[in-house]
Amino acid sequence: MTEKTAESSRLKTITLKVNQKEYTVDVEPRMLLSDVLRDELRLTGTHVGCEHGVCGACTIMMDGRPVRSCLVFGVQADQADIVTVEGLESQDGELHPLQNGFWEKHGLQCGFCTPGMLMTACHLLEHNPDPSREEIREAISGNLCRCTGYQGIVDAVEYAAKEMRERAE
Amino acid sequence: MSIGASLKRLEDYNLVTGRGQYVGDLQFPDQCEAVIIRSPHAHAIIRSIDAEEARGLDGVLLILTASDLPDDLRPIPMRLSPDPILEKALQYPLAKDRVRYVGDPVAVIVAKNRYVAEDAADFIHIEYEVLPPVTDAVQSLEPGAPILHPDAGTNEMYLIHGRKGEAAERLKTCEHVLEEELYVQRHSGIPMETRGLLALCDEDERLTVYGAAKVVHFNHQLMARLLNKNIDEIRLVETDCGGGFGPRGEFYPEDYLIPFAAIQLKRPVRWIEDRLEHFKATNHSREQKHRVTVGFDGDGRIYALRDEIFFDQGGYIRTHGTTVPSLTQAMFPGPYDFSDIEIVTHLVLTNKTPVGTYRGPGRFEGTFVRERVIDMVAAHLKLDPTIVRERNYIRPEQMPYSNGLSALGQVIEYDSGDYAETLDRARKFMGWEQFAGKQSRARQEGRFIGLGFASFVEKSGFGPWEFAEVEMRPDGRVICKTGLTEVGQGITTTLAQICSDQLGIPYSDVSVVHGDTALVEKGNGSFATRGAVVGGSAAWHAAGLLKEKLLKVAAEQLKVPVDMLALKDGGVVYAEAGQAAMPLEELLTICSDLGISLCEKYTFHIEHMTYPYGCHAAEVELDPDTGALQILKYYIAYDLGKAINPMLVEGQLIGGMAQGLGGAMYENLKYDEIGQLVSGSFMDYLIPTSMEVPEVTTEILENYPSPLNPLGVKGAGEGGTVAVAPAIANAIVNALQEYAIPFTSLPLRPERIREALKQMKPER
Numbered sequence: 001m002t003e004k005t006a007e008s009s010r011l012k013t014i015t016l017k018v019n020q021k022e023y024t025v026d027v028e029p030r031m032l033l034s035d036v037l038r039d040e041l042r043l044t045g046t047h048v049g050c051e052h053g054v055c056g057a058c059t060i061m062m063d064g065r066p067v068r069s070c071l072v073f074g075v076q077a078d079q080a081d082i083v084t085v086e087g088l089e090s091q092d093g094e095l096h097p098l099q100n101g102f103w104e105k106h107g108l109q110c111g112f113c114t115p116g117m118l119m120t121a122c123h124l125l126e127h128n129p130d131p132s133r134e135e136i137r138e139a140i141s142g143n144l145c146r147c148t149g150y151q152g153i154v155d156a157v158e159y160a161a162k163e164m165r166e167r168a169e
Numbered sequence: 170m171s172i173g174a175s176l177k178r179l180e181d182y183n184l185v186t187g188r189g190q191y192v193g194d195l196q197f198p199d200q201c202e203a204v205i206i207r208s209p210h211a212h213a214i215i216r217s218i219d220a221e222e223a224r225g226l227d228g229v230l231l232i233l234t235a236s237d238l239p240d241d242l243r244p245i246p247m248r249l250s251p252d253p254i255l256e257k258a259l260q261y262p263l264a265k266d267r268v269r270y271v272g273d274p275v276a277v278i279v280a281k282n283r284y285v286a287e288d289a290a291d292f293i294h295i296e297y298e299v300l301p302p303v304t305d306a307v308q309s310l311e312p313g314a315p316i317l318h319p320d321a322g323t324n325e326m327y328l329i330h331g332r333k334g335e336a337a338e339r340l341k342t343c344e345h346v347l348e349e350e351l352y353v354q355r356h357s358g359i360p361m362e363t364r365g366l367l368a369l370c371d372e373d374e375r376l377t378v379y380g381a382a383k384v385v386h387f388n389h390q391l392m393a394r395l396l397n398k399n400i401d402e403i404r405l406v407e408t409d410c411g412g413g414f415g416p417r418g419e420f421y422p423e424d425y426l427i428p429f430a431a432i433q434l435k436r437p438v439r440w441i442e443d444r445l446e447h448f449k450a451t452n453h454s455r456e457q458k459h460r461v462t463v464g465f466d467g468d469g470r471i472y473a474l475r476d477e478i479f480f481d482q483g484g485y486i487r488t489h490g491t492t493v494p495s496l497t498q499a500m501f502p503g504p505y506d507f508s509d510i511e512i513v514t515h516l517v518l519t520n521k522t523p524v525g526t527y528r529g530p531g532r533f534e535g536t537f538v539r540e541r542v543i544d545m546v547a548a549h550l551k552l553d554p555t556i557v558r559e560r561n562y563i564r565p566e567q568m569p570y571s572n573g574l575s576a577l578g579q580v581i582e583y584d585s586g587d588y589a590e591t592l593d594r595a596r597k598f599m600g601w602e603q604f605a606g607k608q609s610r611a612r613q614e615g616r617f618i619g620l621g622f623a624s625f626v627e628k629s630g631f632g633p634w635e636f637a638e639v640e641m642r643p644d645g646r647v648i649c650k651t652g653l654t655e656v657g658q659g660i661t662t663t664l665a666q667i668c669s670d671q672l673g674i675p676y677s678d679v680s681v682v683h684g685d686t687a688l689v690e691k692g693n694g695s696f697a698t699r700g701a702v703v704g705g706s707a708a709w710h711a712a713g714l715l716k717e718k719l720l721k722v723a724a725e726q727l728k729v730p731v732d733m734l735a736l737k738d739g740g741v742v743y744a745e746a747g748q749a750a751m752p753l754e755e756l757l758t759i760c761s762d763l764g765i766s767l768c769e770k771y772t773f774h775i776e777h778m779t780y781p782y783g784c785h786a787a788e789v790e791l792d793p794d795t796g797a798l799q800i801l802k803y804y805i806a807y808d809l810g811k812a813i814n815p816m817l818v819e820g821q822l823i824g825g826m827a828q829g830l831g832g833a834m835y836e837n838l839k840y841d842e843i844g845q846l847v848s849g850s851f852m853d854y855l856i857p858t859s860m861e862v863p864e865v866t867t868e869i870l871e872n873y874p875s876p877l878n879p880l881g882v883k884g885a886g887e888g889g890t891v892a893v894a895p896a897i898a899n900a901i902v903n904a905l906q907e908y909a910i911p912f913t914s915l916p917l918r919p920e921r922i923r924e925a926l927k928q929m930k931p932e933r
Contacts, residue, residue, distance in 0.1 A: 030284065039282075044194035045187020047411070049361045050444040054851035057361055085187035099185040103177055106820045110657025111184030112191065112361040112411030137859040144851070146361050146412050147657050149827035149889075150859040152820060 019087030036074035045085035056143030059116035085115035107156030109147030175816035192380030204286035208268035211302035211520035211844020223292035228285040247490035257321035260485035269484030272449025302520035302844035327516035333573030334509035339473035343464025352914035355456035356836035362411020363442040368431035383418025384694035407684025413656025415526035452525030469557035483523035496531030499576035529891035540895030591806035619904025623895035629884025630702030637707035640768035652692015653704035671712035673736035698884035711771035781883035783807035785892040796923030800863040808870035825889020833894035
């Protein structure tokens, strides 16, 4: 039930690190982390496709794990270390191999699911540097894409994995 | 040469770095947010709306109901195939006294943010008198069915009757006659980004509306008309767009309501549809019942075809008018030469969300029905279904071929093609000749495998015209303005390649501007696979005129005949030998000194659509215990005349296939008997994931370039989608040959396969 009280009394102050940068914001406890990132911090690379945790478009990395930011309240992210799509590029603007992979292999069309896909794939490659196509498919199966039929995305992740392995050698 | 090269997309850098600007990403000072209150009932009279309590809530800025809108407000008109008969069932931006589907907009709340607007929604009290609903198109035609629009007096809003020859007479003389009832379920495009708008209104009541898509210029005119404004007081701007597929970008109630609210408040008003809302509010599509009769001889040659189609329109006529049922009907014969045809389509209202187009409108439905029927004819005669296809194909020497039916104001006339070739390639790739042996060996191991084929003809290049303006700047960069829009299909890259090809510069030197009514003077937009065909041809001609102008100046300077020169590798070259004649930089300086404008416009008109075609093939394996289906191999052969960028064409085909697979096996906008949408979230409306969509092999053919445009292109947007359902259904039937299960309705859910297997005993 909504209280007709002054909003300020409901606000909570949270501090979070996003893409290596510290932010302190006042948010209503009910505000979703996806809305905090997009509307308060103006990091709009994280997209919201369903707000019920199915489509995966809003996937971010929170304390090293892929998380659906539409299923987390901002206040739950207090003190968290978050990486969004904006944090994938290196400081000098060099694209992450996954970003290059998606571009090279036509891993996107409308691009709306892409940030979430990139974050999910990022987590996969951190834990499995040489995934099979089946493993890639399984890893991204919680992220819906309506454009590509996934094949280009699988190609892209495969491409990036190879690139990253070669770099590591 | 850029045309024909699989170049990386110019669109992608922003999109992979999170720098894309979708409508929900924009933020302006003082921006507030709207929520639409929608009917919870399928059919009801609105007795009263009490918004007083909601108005009093902190942060609520505006509440609108139908009585707050201008008295002379007209309903949203049809964009395509308008007809005065249908006007009695058009939709007003807000329901006046009656609601006709769950989701019908009843009120708008604008508050300082969406959280507060949703709070306020709880305090609006609406009293409804619930009426009996009707949720089935056939029942809706029965006497005594509730009438949705009393003014219209009937739920059958339109009857389309198409014929060639005398099908009824011919059927009497056919050796064999088959009658079947088939059904395609309700589903839709479901783009990953829901719809959204952001409207800004300045002190002089000039509007800027972000979030337009697909048909920006059309909506511009319509918005001005409905808001009673001059066209130059409104600017529509397309942002990045998270998937189109047909439903997005049509003129919806919100396209009136959000700008109207912005005018009232003189503040930026944003509305982003949430996913649950999207399922109820955005156009549905596809739902049709078919009663088909075919007459054929013992060799499988089909002579007569009759079909009665019941098309479920939902509660109102939306912007497409009769487009979808017209296309179903006119494209129904597909690649086959049937001598006598009669098709009747009933366009029927029901208490469900109104429908519009979805990728392959009419053809997804018709192709499923027709290609299943072809396999049924084959099964009836115990013939190879691919042979039955072959015996009925229109042959290349019959081209151009008219099937005698019409849609969108023109008679269907296929321009060119060899339908048998795509089937041949599919058979070869799938190993059809050896398949019976493979199948029986698999069966001995207890495995049920099957192989199915489906042929199709698509249509593309819907006119009547498209516009392009190509300008070369003093630095050699080119701006290409187009009337097309970008919905993720890569039109930016496609047009850049076309300009690059004409002007001999890198495609990355071309900036494509689209979807902004202040920058592009006119356009028809992106729908019906018309982009490359009509818009691409416009850009080709505009860039061609610019090329001629540049070469003329160069020829005068070099004192050689103009036809000795060409533009290549960023400069003027001697056409024959290819050696450099003049750098572009120098030529541009000369043009500038001479005061020559390097901007050319072209409006490309096209009278007739063009028709790409192809064949899908699926090999599947069924688990007889669970009904689960696995696609072992999937193949698409597609002849589109000419591919501007084969990588993008392949992307369209494979992505289109995934959407077709959703329609074939998973997606269902299901209503209960009181008209509640019971699959209205991603928890129960299942979109195929990476685990369901198989690896797809595509073969892109360019054997029959279209004679109707300078590029020879036939378009690639929809051919991946339309034949998936019959290919898979035919494969399932092939795997279960001895069970005689009809598989005549979609989606082909595993539980249906399992239930059918339980109930049916093998025919021995």
